[in-house]
Amino acid sequence: MDLQIQGKKAIMAGGSAGMGRATAERLAEAGVELYITARREERLVNAAKEMSEKYGTTVTPIVADSSTEEGRQTLFTACPDPDILAITIKPPAPNGDFLKVTPEMWRDSIDTALIGPIEIMRNYIPVMKDKGWGRIVNIATFSAKNPMIWRLMSGPARSALINYTASVSREIAQYGVNINNILPGMFATEGADEIIGHYADAFGLAPDRETVMTHFLQNNKIPAGFVADADDMAPMAALLCSPLARFIVGQNIVIDGGQHHSLF
Numbered sequence: 043m044d045l046q047i048q049g050k051k052a053i054m055a056g057g058s059a060g061m062g063r064a065t066a067e068r069l070a071e072a073g074v075e076l077y078i079t080a081r082r083e084e085r086l087v088n089a090a091k092e093m094s095e096k097y098g099t100t101v102t103p104i105v106a107d108s109s110t111e112e113g114r115q116t117l118f119t120a121c122p123d124p125d126i127l128a129i130t131i132k133p134p135a136p137n138g139d140f141l142k143v144t145p146e147m148w149r150d151s152i153d154t155a156l157i158g159p160i161e162i163m164r165n166y167i168p169v170m171k172d173k174g175w176g177r178i179v180n181i182a183t184f185s186a187k188n189p190m191i192w193r194l195m196s197g198p199a200r201s202a203l204i205n206y207t208a209s210v211s212r213e214i215a216q217y218g219v220n221i222n223n224i225l226p227g228m229f230a231t232e233g234a235d236e237i238i239g240h241y242a243d244a245f246g247l248a249p250d251r252e253t254v255m256t257h258f259l260q261n262n263k264i265p266a267g268f269v270a271d272a273d274d275m276a277p278m279a280a281l282l283c284s285p286l287a288r289f290i291v292g293q294n295i296v297i298d299g300g301q302h303h304s305l306f
């Protein structure tokens with residue numbers, strides 16, 4: 043399918059690994075001029091080089107932490123006028139006992155998973171509005187609508203994010219600027235691997251991948267029967283970044299193999 047975005051300018055904030063990288067790949071393949079950000083430089087620079095060589099398009103790496111004002115300003119300076127903006131972060135670590143969640147942990151979660159994406163959108167929405175076209179996609183989490191006691195550092199901040207985008211998307215759709223969110227379930231990514239130790243701590247398990255995955259699958263039914271790869275969500279993210287999605291406004295697309303059981 044031709045996504046009709048060749049030559050457009052796109053930012054993938056959080057584009058060096060996992061679902062951000064997979065989304066960046068689909069955008070690069072479709073011929074956009076791409077800017078990808080992350081905090082860790084080496085993986086970011088390698089990702090940009092690999093995608094640029096593979097797809098023959100310009101991919102600019104920008105070391106920038108979306109959760110800080112300084113990081114966001116670095117991004118805004120490097121790419122002031124994108125047509126497409128996709129945003130993600132790494133999965134926040136599972137909390138243990140909810141009674142031990144401190145105000146400092148809440149502040150970190152809110153800075154990273156809520157204020158960062160909101161501030162990036164707030165900067166670029168007027169730019170897209172002036173152009174008369176824009177696409178914004180947040181890669182958040184299905185725990186935004188499926189609360190889990192061990193995902194307190196991820197779900198509540200994203201529930202607020204999708205509440206924000208539900209309102210803002212309806213305000214700006216008249217200018218050709220659409221915001222939608224993808225809410226992923228369980229995906230085997232670099233970020234998921236990095237929090238295995240925290241998951242093991244939270245549930246008192248041995249900190250190895252097999253033990254953690256077995257525990258997860260025993261306690262979380264995935265009707266599709268498998269844990270997804272990042273490529274299982276990237277085509278949907280790329281579609282939402284395209285003109286083909288012009289009538290999709292303010293939606294939250296759950297991609298979780300059927301794990302969240304609800305009508306909508």
Ligand SMILES: NC(=O)c1ccc[n+]([C@@H]2O[C@H](COP(=O)([O-])OP(=O)(O)OC[C@H]3O[C@@H](n4cnc5c(N)ncnc54)[C@H](OP(=O)(O)O)[C@@H]3O)[C@@H](O)[C@H]2O)c1
Nearest residue numbers: 056058059060061080081082107108132133183229231233
């Ligand atoms: N994997 C899962 O099973 C799962 C389940 C539910 C929801 N999700 C959600 O899906 C999203 C993507 O997760 P993932 O598993 O694909 O993560 P991932 O593999 O860790 O990839 C995250 C990407 O974002 C970058 N990043 C992280 N924090 C950043 C920040 N503050 N500023 C700029 N870049 C940042 C990472 O690079 P650096 O670390 O170098 O910055 C990396 O490029 C997250 O919102 C996560 O909560 C994931």
